[in-house]
Amino acid sequence: MVHLLVADGNDRAGRARHLTVCDRTSAETYAGILRTLAPDAVCHLxxxxxxxxxxxxxxxxCDALVLTGSTLHVAEGGPAVTxxxxxxRAALLAGLPVFGSCWxxxxAATIAGGRAGRNPRGPEYGLARAIRRSAAGAGHPLLDGRPPAWDAPAIHDDAVIDPPPGSRVLAGNDRLDVQAxxxxxxEGVFWGTQYHPELDLDEVAAxxxxxxTGVVEAGLCRDEAALHAYADALRDLHGDPEGRPDLAWRLGITDEVLVPERRRREIKNFLDRLVRPRRAHG
Structure with missing residues (x-):
C-alpha cells in the first residue's frame, strides 16, 4: 500500500470558486487519477x-507528496503561500518524492532558490504547444514515453522565470523555457511540470x-462568447473523443492530449520511477 499526501494549492476562496465550474476540487481530481494509476494508493487530502x-x-x-495547481501567486507571498x-520544504528535507504541476x-522552484512570477512571454491558456525535451531532459525518466514534441493542457499566467541553482530543466517550448x-x-527529489497532465479536457474547459477575462485580455479570444464556444468544443470532445474527429482536427488536439494514459505519463512515471523504488528500498 502506498500512502500519498495530496495537497490542494488553493485557499478556501479558490477552492470554492473552482467548485462553481467543477464537481470536485483540484486535490480530489488528483486523488482520483492517482488511484487509477496506482490502485494500491491511499490518498490523504x-x-x-x-x-x-x-x-x-x-x-x-507518507510515501510522497503531490501538490496541485492554484489561483494564488507565489510572488505575492502571504500566509497561504508561506x-x-x-x-x-519539509517534505523534501524529509526525503520524500514530491510531484507538482503548475503552482x-x-x-518548489521558489523554496530551492529560484524565482517564479508573471511570464514575460505571456500566458498559456488551454494547451501548451510543441513542448520539447532539453538536453538535460533527454533520457530523463519523468518524460519516459513522450514523443519528440507534444502538447499538454495548460492554464497559467505565472511560471518559473529563474530555475533554482542545481536544478535540471527537462523541457520547454517557445512560450516558456521551464515546462518540466x-x-x-x-534528500528529497521534486519532479514537476508547468503544464497539467492531470486535467481532462472538460476540466480544461471549466x-x-x-x-x-484573462484569455480575452491576452488576445487569445476576441470576446468571452468566443471563449465559451472554444470551451464548449473542448467539453464536447472530452465527452466523445472517438466520435468527434472533426473537433480534434479543428482544435489541433492529438492523442498525446486525448488519450488519458498518454496525457498522464509524467504522473505515472513519478509513481513508478520515484515513489515505488523508494518504498521498496525502505
Whole structure:
C-alpha cells in the first residue's frame, strides 16, 4: 500500500470558486487519477493554504507528496503561500518524492532558490504547444514515453522565470523555457511540470471559463462568447473523443492530449520511477 499526501494549492476562496465550474476540487481530481494509476494508493487530502489545516498523517508515514495547481501567486507571498512553501520544504528535507504541476512547480522552484512570477512571454491558456525535451531532459525518466514534441493542457499566467541553482530543466517550448523540471533539496527529489497532465479536457474547459477575462485580455479570444464556444468544443470532445474527429482536427488536439494514459505519463512515471523504488528500498 502506498500512502500519498495530496495537497490542494488553493485557499478556501479558490477552492470554492473552482467548485462553481467543477464537481470536485483540484486535490480530489488528483486523488482520483492517482488511484487509477496506482490502485494500491491511499490518498490523504490536505489544504495547506488554510491556517487551521492539519496533516492527516505525519510526513514520515507518507510515501510522497503531490501538490496541485492554484489561483494564488507565489510572488505575492502571504500566509497561504508561506504555509505551502513550508510544507514542500519539509517534505523534501524529509526525503520524500514530491510531484507538482503548475503552482507546484513554482512553489518548489521558489523554496530551492529560484524565482517564479508573471511570464514575460505571456500566458498559456488551454494547451501548451510543441513542448520539447532539453538536453538535460533527454533520457530523463519523468518524460519516459513522450514523443519528440507534444502538447499538454495548460492554464497559467505565472511560471518559473529563474530555475533554482542545481536544478535540471527537462523541457520547454517557445512560450516558456521551464515546462518540466527536476529539483533536489536535502534528500528529497521534486519532479514537476508547468503544464497539467492531470486535467481532462472538460476540466480544461471549466478552467478557461473561470479565466475568461484573462484569455480575452491576452488576445487569445476576441470576446468571452468566443471563449465559451472554444470551451464548449473542448467539453464536447472530452465527452466523445472517438466520435468527434472533426473537433480534434479543428482544435489541433492529438492523442498525446486525448488519450488519458498518454496525457498522464509524467504522473505515472513519478509513481513508478520515484515513489515505488523508494518504498521498496525502505
Amino acid at each position: 490536505v489544504a495547506p493554504a488554510d491556517a487551521d489545516a492539519v496533516l492527516p498523517l505525519a510526513l514520515a508515514e 504555509r505551502q512553501c513550508e510544507l514542500v 507546484g512547480v513554482q512553489v 523540471i527536476e529539483i533536489r533539496l536535502g 478552467m478557461l471559463r473561470l479565466s475568461a
